[in-house]
Amino acid sequence: MGLTKSEIFTEEQNQVAALAKAFAHPARVAILQQIFKVNNCICGDLVEEIGLAQATISQHLRELKTIGLIKGNIEGTSVCYCIDKDNWNNMKSMILNFMDQGNNNGSDCC
Amino acid sequence: MGLTKSEIFTEEQNQVAALAKAFAHPARVAILQQIFKVNNCICGDLVEEIGLAQATISQHLRELKTIGLIKGNIEGTSVCYCIDKDNWNNMKSMILNFMDQGNNNGSDCC
DNA sequence: TATATTCATCGTAATATTGCAATATAATAA
DNA sequence: TTATTATATTGCAATATTACGATGAATATA
Numbered sequence: 105m106g107l108t109k110s111e112i113f114t115e116e117q118n119q120v121a122a123l124a125k126a127f128a129h130p131a132r133v134a135i136l137q138q139i140f141k142v143n144n145c146i147c148g149d150l151v152e153e154i155g156l157a158q159a160t161i162s163q164h165l166r167e168l169k170t171i172g173l174i175k176g177n178i179e180g181t182s183v184c185y186c187i188d189k190d191n192w193n194n195m196k197s198m199i200l201n202f203m204d205q206g207n208n209n210g211s212d213c214c
Numbered sequence: 215m216g217l218t219k220s221e222i223f224t225e226e227q228n229q230v231a232a233l234a235k236a237f238a239h240p241a242r243v244a245i246l247q248q249i250f251k252v253n254n255c256i257c258g259d260l261v262e263e264i265g266l267a268q269a270t271i272s273q274h275l276r277e278l279k280t281i282g283l284i285k286g287n288i289e290g291t292s293v294c295y296c297i298d299k300d301n302w303n304n305m306k307s308m309i310l311n312f313m314d315q316g317n318n319n320g321s322d323c324c
Numbered sequence: 325t326a327t328a329t330t331c332a333t334c335g336t337a338a339t340a341t342t343g344c345a346a347t348a349t350a351a352t353a354a
Numbered sequence: 355t356t357a358t359t360a361t362a363t364t365g366c367a368a369t370a371t372t373a374c375g376a377t378g379a380a381t382a383t384a
Contacts, residue, residue, distance in 0.1 A: 106342050106369030112265045113240035117247070124237035129372080130223035133230045133312070140315040148330060155222045157374050162332055164372090177324035181330045181381045184324045196313045202243070203306045205250040217339055217372065239342080258360060270343050272362055291351045291360045 120202050123195050126171045131156060132164050139174065139187055147182040230312050233305050236281045241266060242274050249284065249297055257292040 110118050127133060134154050139146060150165075151158045165185060168174045172191040177184045220228050237243060244264050249256060260275075261268045275295060278284045282301040287294045 106340085106367090106371095108239060108241075108342065108370095109266070110240060113244055117240040117243045120243045121238055121240040124234045124243075127234035127312075128231055128238040129218060130220060130227040130231040131218075131372090133227040133234075134223055137227070137312075137315065156219065156372095158331075159333080159375075160373050163374095166332080175322065175324060178331090178380090179324075181328095183331060186322055186324050189322055192313070199309060199313065202237075202247075203302070203309065205247065219373085241342090266342095267344050268361075269345075269363080273342080276362080288351085288361095291358090293361060 116198075116202075120198060122171060123198060126168060126173060129164065131160070132168055135161070135164055135168065136173065136187070139185055147179075147184055150185075226308075226312075230308060232281060233308060236278060236283060239274065241270070242278055245271070245274060245278065246283065246297070249295055254296075257289075257294055260295075 113121075127136075131154060135150055138150060138153055148158070148161075151161050154161065156164075165174070165176070169176055169185075172188055173195065174185050175188045177186075223231075237246075241264060245260055248260060248263055258268070258271075261271050264271060266274075275284070275286070279286055279295075282298055283305065284295050285298045287296075
């Protein structure tokens with residue numbers, strides 16, 4: 105069916121999944137790394153850096169913006185993107201919290 | 215097209231994306247949480263706990279197993295699943311490393 | 325004004341994912 | 355042997371994702 109039954113899961117489960125989905129494509133991982141690397145805002149050099157069509161990059165940027173990981177600012181004819189650090193840190197905590205369950209020190213049970 | 219162009223990305227970018235994809239569905243998040251919660255091995259109570267058909271749960275379990283986050287052990291007629299802690303910790307490091315870039319302390323640039 | 329530049333959006337083709345019923349497989353119990 | 359139980363696999367239908375060309379909107383430049 106392709107339709108996730110979100111209503112049967114907790115808010116937290118849906119949130120973790122939604123954030124993970126944002127990271128679940130190498131182009132979006134690459135975009136985020138590039139924004140971090142350049143540190144200052146970058147614009148459409150992403151299209152050059154990464155080897156995808158402009159429309160494709162724009163689509164990935166929108167997904168990252170929609171979930172709140174990045175912000176975009178219009179500067180003349182180009183658009184400057186950067187990490188939304190508050191949100192980024194919140195989401196980092198969420199993922200950490202999820203991955204830290206049960207402190208993983210005992211030996212595997214099977 | 216629906217076909218990710220993996221070859222144009224780095225190994226790391228593809229790995230982060232692959233791990234994130236495993237977390238990118240609330241059913242898989244719920245399965246992992248449940249395995250952690252019960253701590254000891256659990257079997258097909260997942261079908262009861264989570265409200266999805268047995269075939270669907272089995273499919274999600276296979277994805278988690280394929281990427282290496284969990285291990286399954288046959289015990290009589292049932293199967294005991296548990297976290298693969300070595301892999302889990304490695305993947306946690308990978309995600310942390312990715313999310314820690316640029317230590318996020320300055321103010322946003324736009 | 326006319327033209328270029330930069331980015332977003334639309335439409336669409338190809339592929340992937342989700343979910344389930346039906347069926348298969350494997351181990352135990354009667 | 356014949357059930358029974360627990361899980362996996364297969365085969366679909368519905369929906370989502372990825373990618374890109376074409377086009378649109380906005381700003382800058384000649």
